[in-house]
Amino acid sequence: MGLLERFYDTSRGNIYVDGENIRDVNIKCLRSQMCIVSQEPILFDCTIEENIMYGLDREVSHEEVVNAAKLANIHKFILSLPLGYETRVGEKGTQLSGGQKQRIAIARALIRNPSILLLDEATSALDTESEQVVQEALENARKGRTCLVIAHRLSTIQNSNLIVVVNEGKVAEKGSSLKFLVLSNFSFLSDPK
Numbered sequence: 001m002g003l004l005e006r007f008y009d010t011s012r013g014n015i016y017v018d019g020e021n022i023r024d025v026n027i028k029c030l031r032s033q034m035c036i037v038s039q040e041p042i043l044f045d046c047t048i049e050e051n052i053m054y055g056l057d058r059e060v061s062h063e064e065v066v067n068a069a070k071l072a073n074i075h076k077f078i079l080s081l082p083l084g085y086e087t088r089v090g091e092k093g094t095q096l097s098g099g100q101k102q103r104i105a106i107a108r109a110l111i112r113n114p115s116i117l118l119l120d121e122a123t124s125a126l127d128t129e130s131e132q133v134v135q136e137a138l139e140n141a142r143k144g145r146t147c148l149v150i151a152h153r154l155s156t157i158q159n160s161n162l163i164v165v166v167n168e169g170k171v172a173e174k175g176s177s178l179k180f181l182v183l184s185n186f187s188f189l190s191d192p193k
Contacts, residue, residue, distance in 0.1 A: 001118050001150065005031055017116070035114035037141075039121035041105030043093030048078055049085040051093075052107045060111060068111040073137040074103035099130030106137045117141055119149040123156050131155070 002008055003015060006027050015022050022030055043051050052065050069075040077100060081087045093101040109117060123131045151157050165173040
């Protein structure tokens with residue numbers, strides 16, 4: 001993910017997005033087209049609405065915040081709170097569960113409407129019930145954009161168009177969706193040693 005966002009450059013080879021070498025693209029412009037949802041989302045000690053809007057370089061309406069929250073499957077929960085979108089989440093989101101924090105992070109990504117959505121172990125720290133709700137939010141988030149997912153759980157990638165399995169820094173398997181997983185006989189899951 002760091003290479004794609006150009007936090008550092010490759011020592012060999014190039015990375016292309018839509019046929020453009022990312023080294024030839026202005027970093028600010030490149031990053032404005034991407035948004036990341038990581039395993040441990042960062043929330044700030046401010047309101048839910050402020051957390052969803054955090055870091056935007058444009059004015060957004062409350063309606064845009066609500067739409068992003070709906071897509072992230074967090075709107076109904078927010079409305080159940082006495083202060084709704086004005087509820088403070090506490091330092092690092094301590095007032096919220098892992099699934100709730102993750103869905104707010106997804107809403108933050110969606111309000112930016114990125115061309116490329118990066119999901120870095122976005123469901124790995126969640127229990128099964130929370131994962132299902134977050135997974136639905138991620139399915140909404142993927143629509144109409146390129147989505148790069150790093151995951152250890154098969155449920156996170158089951159609806160992907162292309163699955164690439166990396167083992168010890170090398171591509172071990174590559175194919176499309178669950179058909180690929182069945183045909184590969186899950187050989188990439190076994191220890192080659």
